[in-house]
Amino acid sequence: MEVLTSADVNTYLMQQVIIRCTSTTRPSSPSEGWHIYETDTRRFLVYRSGSWVREGEIEMYAVKPSDETTSVTSMHNDPHLVLPLAASRTYWMDALLMVSGTSSGHNCVATWSVPSGASMLWASNHPVLDDPGVISVGGNRVNKRWYDQTGSINIRTSAGGGMGTTNAVYMTRMRGILTTGSTVGNLQFQWRASVGTITVHELSALRVQAIIG
Template sequence: MPDPSTTRLALYKSKSDGSELVNYPLDLGGNWDKVDNGIGFQPCTSSTRPAAPYSGKPIFETNTSYRTYFSNGTAPASASWVEIPNSSASFNNTLNLAAGKQVNVGASGSSATFVSLLPTATGDYILGSRVTADSVSRFTVRADGRLDWGSGSATQETNLYRSAANTLKTDDNFIVDLNLTVNGVGQVQYIAKTADETVTSNATLQNDDHLVLPVAANAVYTFALDLYMTEATDFVGDFKMSFTCPTGATFDMHGSGAHATNLTTGTSSDGEWIGKLATTSAAATLAFGVGTGLTGVRVYGRLVMSSTAGNFQLQWAQNASDSSGTTLKAGSQMTMTRVA
């Protein structure tokens, strides 16, 4: 009776007391066959993997371009195989990377990236995608960050790239279906009155309830207002306006509407352009005549900001205090565009 076998390779050996002769087919030939299969990667096919592998058993498959696996020792054996990536075969499993670890191609990567690539030239493509029937990639990423898109059947014709410091550019058309928000030059802000507001017997400027917009330090804006007004009595109290702005800011403005001092009672046939330049809001007012019918006024101007941010606020009142009341109507609006 031979001594107990090893658990890993199941090798047989003769008795240690010398009473047994060595059995070549069993003790030598059979054992070395098991050593051959147990040491290193065992060749097999995807359908003939070892049925009872030990934990750590490595294999490679000759029918799948030499995919490599090891057994993790769990049962059943068919579910114990863990694929090992190699350069001969296409990896056929999910590869999970621990948090904080990286995939680096070409060199050690920056600590700020999970995938780091080091191509040889800025025009090298580091990522591309296409569907099965495509002849060229529909989408590519170049080493310099340029993005290119195409139909998949011709050279890509749409792009997005960095053209200068702090500048993103496309050589093609750009369409926004929803909202586009710009905080710097090109920003457009809009506000409208949501309810009527009436001032009675008061010629002192007061803040409008709705028409106010935020403005940034050291910026330059143009502004435009469409104001719709009525008065209980034709051209008596009328309307005057100005703005408040942050410390150090200056603005100029001009407007078109009925002139308050050139109108005769009960008529609305006279109107003219009125302009006003100012260094502070307190020194600049525009006055317009207001009738019992809806009266419209258009005001334009420019705001030059200093180092203090804040709000650009419409102020208005009656041009002459009158008990009949002047109303600035809902729907009156103000738009500001940042130009510098």
């Protein structure tokens, strides 16, 4: 007669139920096909090919639930604009950012972190002044430069110029193509202040869509 241990029972139950957890307390050693519900992100995820992904979906979204402000000049991971990526897949990336600052100038430095072995080409509609990739079209400045996964841009901020006495909020869109290698990981938005205090606003969003694989 086979004797079941408590670990055997626990593993069996994990395979049969949806586990309730948060994005920081996911099961540490999941097996293929395990399901979780994250109470902080309100997402149902399944463990597939070494990564937590939304079940039955090829699109994933992350939306910033509140404003985040910093004057720190070292790059940091945005705690909300991050999405898990599977290995050996190609994704379309689309991000919409709303940024303001206490000083006028291109004072919010933004970039991306991708899984090891991944490659990405992306561009922004933001007018990056004095950049050789920028041209003038009918008096307007247009950014034509593409960046790889190591590139960064400086998003403009303006003291005042908003509603009442608030600082102006600039909207920036970033889009690109990302292909992962054999390593799973996250697409992570990163940013920092260059001068003054920078705010990335509520409802800034990140979307990825698997287009191959």
